[in-house]
Amino acid sequence: MTTHYDPAVHTPAEDDGGPPPEAPAPPGHHRPRRSRFGRLWRGRPEDPSWVRPAFLALLTATALLYLYNLDASGWANSFYSAAVQAGSQSWKAFFFGSLDAGNAITVDKPPAALWPMALAVRIFGLSSWSILVPEVLMGVGTVAVVYAAVRRRFSPAAGLIAGAVLALTPVAALMFRFNNPDALLALLMSLACYLVVRALEDGRTKWLVWAGVAIGFAFLAKTLQAFLILPALALVYGVCAPVRLRKRLGQLALATAAIVVSGGWWVAVVELWPASSRPYVGGSQNNSFLELTFGYNGLGRLNGEETGSVGGGGGPGGGGGGQWGETGWDRMFNAEIGGQISWLLPAALILLVAGLLATRRAARTDAVRASFLVWGGSLLMTAAVFSYMAGIFHQYYTVALAPYLAAVVGMGAATLWERRERIWASLALAAAVTASAAWGYVLLDRTPDYLPWLRMPVLVGGLVAALGLVFAGRLGRRTALAAAGLGLVASLAAPTAYTLSTLREGHSGSIVTAGPSGAGMRGGGPGGGGFPGGGNAPGQGQGQGQGGPGTGGFPGGGTAPGTGGNNQNGQTPNGQTPNGQAPNGQMPNGRSNQNGPTGEGGRTGGAGGGGMGGLLNGAEVGSEAKKLLEADADSYTWVAAAIGSQNAASYQLGTGEPVMAIGGFNGTDPSPTLAQFKKYVADGRIHYFIAGGGMGGGMGGDSGAASQITSWVEATFKEVTVGSATFYDLTSPTD
Numbered sequence: 001m002t003t004h005y006d007p008a009v010h011t012p013a014e015d016d017g018g019p020p021p022e023a024p025a026p027p028g029h030h031r032p033r034r035s036r037f038g039r040l041w042r043g044r045p046e047d048p049s050w051v052r053p054a055f056l057a058l059l060t061a062t063a064l065l066y067l068y069n070l071d072a073s074g075w076a077n078s079f080y081s082a083a084v085q086a087g088s089q090s091w092k093a094f095f096f097g098s099l100d101a102g103n104a105i106t107v108d109k110p111p112a113a114l115w116p117m118a119l120a121v122r123i124f125g126l127s128s129w130s131i132l133v134p135e136v137l138m139g140v141g142t143v144a145v146v147y148a149a150v151r152r153r154f155s156p157a158a159g160l161i162a163g164a165v166l167a168l169t170p171v172a173a174l175m176f177r178f179n180n181p182d183a184l185l186a187l188l189m190s191l192a193c194y195l196v197v198r199a200l201e202d203g204r205t206k207w208l209v210w211a212g213v214a215i216g217f218a219f220l221a222k223t224l225q226a227f228l229i230l231p232a233l234a235l236v237y238g239v240c241a242p243v244r245l246r247k248r249l250g251q252l253a254l255a256t257a258a259i260v261v262s263g264g265w266w267v268a269v270v271e272l273w274p275a276s277s278r279p280y281v282g283g284s285q286n287n288s289f290l291e292l293t294f295g296y297n298g299l300g301r302l303n304g305e306e307t308g309s310v311g312g313g314g315g316p317g318g319g320g321g322g323q324w325g326e327t328g329w330d331r332m333f334n335a336e337i338g339g340q341i342s343w344l345l346p347a348a349l350i351l352l353v354a355g356l357l358a359t360r361r362a363a364r365t366d367a368v369r370a371s372f373l374v375w376g377g378s379l380l381m382t383a384a385v386f387s388y389m390a391g392i393f394h395q396y397y398t399v400a401l402a403p404y405l406a407a408v409v410g411m412g413a414a415t416l417w418e419r420r421e422r423i424w425a426s427l428a429l430a431a432a433v434t435a436s437a438a439w440g441y442v443l444l445d446r447t448p449d450y451l452p453w454l455r456m457p458v459l460v461g462g463l464v465a466a467l468g469l470v471f472a473g474r475l476g477r478r479t480a481l482a483a484a485g486l487g488l489v490a491s492l493a494a495p496t497a498y499t500l501s502t503l504r505e506g507h508s509g510s511i512v513t514a515g516p517s518g519a520g521m522r523g524g525g526p527g528g529g530g531f532p533g534g535g536n537a538p539g540q541g542q543g544q545g546q547g548g549p550g551t552g553g554f555p556g557g558g559t560a561p562g563t564g565g566n567n568q569n570g571q572t573p574n575g576q577t578p579n580g581q582a583p584n585g586q587m588p589n590g591r592s593n594q595n596g597p598t599g600e601g602g603r604t605g606g607a608g609g610g611g612m613g614g615l616l617n618g619a620e621v622g623s624e625a626k627k628l629l630e631a632d633a634d635s636y637t638w639v640a641a642a643i644g645s646q647n648a649a650s651y652q653l654g655t656g657e658p659v660m661a662i663g664g665f666n667g668t669d670p671s672p673t674l675a676q677f678k679k680y681v682a683d684g685r686i687h688y689f690i691a692g693g694g695m696g697g698g699m700g701g702d703s704g705a706a707s708q709i710t711s712w713v714e715a716t717f718k719e720v721t722v723g724s725a726t727f728y729d730l731t732s733p734t735d
Helices: 036-042 051-067 078-089 091-096 114-124 128-153 156-167 170-175 182-202 205-227 230-240 245-272 289-303 338-358 367-388 395-418 423-445 455-470 477-504 623-630 645-655 674-682 694-698 705-716
Strands: 638-643 659-662 686-690 717-722 725-733
Touching: 051 128, 051 156, 051 477, 078 091, 078 114, 078 645, 091 114, 114 128, 128 156, 128 170, 128 182, 128 367, 128 395, 156 170, 156 395, 156 477, 170 182, 170 338, 170 395, 170 477, 182 205, 182 230, 182 367, 182 395, 205 230, 205 245, 205 289, 230 245, 230 367, 245 289, 338 367, 338 395, 338 423, 338 477, 367 395, 395 423, 423 455, 423 477, 455 477, 623 638, 623 645, 623 686, 623 717, 623 725, 638 645, 638 705, 645 659, 645 686, 659 705, 674 686, 674 705, 705 717, 705 725
Parallel strands: 638 659, 638 686
Antiparallel strands: 686 725, 717 725
């Protein structure tokens, strides 16, 4: 039953989220005291007895699902795992987000998303679980926040629907078990929306300020992506808040100040800290976090002009095709993205319009309509930016949409169910279920070999449920509930299948996708999680991608040499084939070879190049290479230096010792310069140089610092071969 806000009857206790005040007990009567556990289990006294147990069951089920088979992903994204390892060893690396405990260079993001994982590793030791369990907890927390936000203004059933939709969204199941910054970002964005909804109920400044704090901290997780929903939130509050206009403007100014303080304190420290005594800001070209924020991680993502990147995307406007896929209004539904997030997106759009229609005559300050505007506005704003951004774009970014989409579905379903006796409401409910079933059929049909029997039950079940919902207002309550239940099952069956497929397999590397093999591919074909542009990353077989010769994923067309597939460390499950190449092409979907955190599966010596010469997935570190690097490691700041962060991360995780990443993630950052590197070598701070890797090294075609360092090392120091890997001993000149 929908609960409408009425200032005349809404008590302060309710505004604070607590139960309404109870009537005084009769004289001589003493109310029995509930234990703390009893209060936790029972919940609000006015709620039906099933509400709190159902909510706790939702959170428990989400946690168990996301914890299942968690260690199959090994180090997940070794780029961030190495930074977590460094942060657990050095508080300076922890603060700056350094890739190594020697503090040579940072990751190309702020460090907030690394902090929970680094603290867990400090407490429990370095393992796949200690890195990934904090991400699972963020997922459970996000489900709880979305439930609380929807349940507060609508009904417990609406909150449970929203929480279930979020938990069973494939890309959410992927990223809440992965160590990229997106999990923390999704949690904080959900919390910000919840706090703005609270502020819209009673106009209290504190809720809006706390929302600003959440958004500011989200900036420290993934920079400007945290600001995508700001226009929607500010506009809704400025128009709908139940206070005078002057106060609204003042509150928005205070919330803006909270954003600046919450996100800006770390930026100020980094910018004011002497550059000579802090790590280089990875991803920037001038050692400036502000340049990184507004360039590579900011406007560059929108227009595709990303200095130091592996290539831009399609140009502005619809239909632009580029390295990162097609742009346009239908991007969220296409073969690359659709199976990740769009299962209930058509239904959410229908329910959003219907919810706004249902509240069209409400007062300006109506909290129900404001909730639709907050969550729906965030959904539309984020989807629009994702659809047209021409720079680097990965399928997993769409996890940011999942909380907004889930909230809109839960709110819209509850609103229309309450009004089901009105023909327009029952028709809208039926349309939402029909759209979900039909679109689910289409998405399942894109992977025809995956559960081929599921498509027809989803479609038929949805259509039958929709027919029942058309007459929901005229049917008995039980029959109407049966139709609604069937519609919910038909709508969630297909994304649930994709989610379970995601949970069954490990994922690792820089580009990962949810669902079965073939889902989320560039161009929709085999070769999952493939290199941008749909072409073959090197060593990926023939004809697997969308592009033909000269149109592959590597900037400028064609393929890059000597790189493995998209499985962990460029290795097949039973051992690595020559040149890191998986038989018949790339291992699908960015999945791990499931060899555990060490990533050492079929080889005993040396190291094999990972995806794109180590750019995407790093290298496989064998026991002989580890023994070489660990010898006399305490005598050096860095046991080795490698081109590109993924290569360096692989060796660092394999040995537990700091490894310098020359050139940052792509190998294109000007850090260190040749002069700086020569000084490090002269001071005896680096033991070995690892040949190959990165765009600035093994890829050739780069005349910057990485290539200069490589040339100098090859001409100056003795070569050491271990297995198929090549090292240069920086303590042994060729003379």
